[in-house]
Amino acid sequence: MDSGNDEDLKQLLRVLAQGQEQTSQLEAHLDQPSTAQVCKSLAQQIESTFQTAISMMAEGLQHQQQQQLAHTDSPPSAGDSPCSDSSDRVFKDHERMEMYKKRKSMPRWSKQVRVCSGGGAIKEPLVDGYTWRKYGQKDILGSKHQRSYYRCTHQNTKGCLATKQVQRSDEDLSIFDITY
DNA sequence: GTGATTTGACCGCG
DNA sequence: CGCGGTCAAATCAC
Numbered sequence: 269m270d271s272g273n274d275e276d277l278k279q280l281l282r283v284l285a286q287g288q289e290q291t292s293q294l295e296a297h298l299d300q301p302s303t304a305q306v307c308k309s310l311a312q313q314i315e316s317t318f319q320t321a322i323s324m325m326a327e328g329l330q331h332q333q334q335q336q337l338a339h340t341d342s343p344p345s346a347g348d349s350p351c352s353d354s355s356d357r358v359f360k361d362h363e364r365m366e367m368y369k370k371r372k373s374m375p376r377w378s379k380q381v382r383v384c385s386g387g388g389a390i391k392e393p394l395v396d397g398y399t400w401r402k403y404g405q406k407d408i409l410g411s412k413h414q415r416s417y418y419r420c421t422h423q424n425t426k427g428c429l430a431t432k433q434v435q436r437s438d439e440d441l442s443i444f445d446i447t448y
Numbered sequence: 449g450t451g452a453t454t455t456g457a458c459c460g461c462g
Numbered sequence: 463c464g465c466g467g468t469c470a471a472a473t474c475a476c
Contacts, residue, residue, distance in 0.1 A: 401451090401452060401453085402452080402453060402454080403453090403467095403468070403469075403470095404454095404455090404466095404467065404468060404469080405453090405454075405455075406465090406466060406467070406468095407466095408465085408466075409464090409465070409466090415466085415467095417466095417467065417468075419468095421451095421452085431467085431468095433467095
């Protein structure tokens with residue numbers, strides 16, 4: 269039973285192209301005096317996109333190794349290494365990938381943001397470029413509190429098809445799981 | 449009066 | 463069948 273490796277590869281290519289597009293957007297934002305928060309958000313999105321791509325590649329490689337070599341017990345620890353050396357990045361502007369054909373699934377980047385625990389009901393000032401409108405709220409099993417579902421307001425303006433999930437922990441942890 | 453929340457229902461997927 | 467994500471009607475805030 270062969271899984272859709274081609275689908276995975278296409279997905280990976282989409283993710284990489286997404287990262288390239290995001291990088292271009294970040295570059296454009298760096299030119300004009302945009303908000304630093306927006307740039308940071310974009311950078312985080314790019315980081316998450318790359319993380320997604322890396323995870324997918326790792327999974328694919330692992331799968332291949334499992335198929336080829338049944339031995340070699342390799343622990344798939346996907347731990348994040350904070351050490352990010354500024355290696356020489358040779359970003360070549362290759363031809364623009366046209367991926368307007370069909371979108372099957374978009375990469376979801378999620379950033380965990382901790383709201384300052386000041387005991388204040390602060391309406392998150394982290395406006396990551398867009399405004400959100402809440403459309404749902406549900407209790408999640410295994411979690412103490414609820415999860416809120418947000419969506420972009422005026423999605424016809426910019427094509428913001430994002431859904432933002434806010435999961436709140438007991439006191440301190442306010443994890444904003446932004447899923448695009 | 450308009451638009452954003454709220455809250456329960458509904459429905460798809462595992 | 464349960465969980466989780468979305469919808470939609472009622473309500474609230476400006």
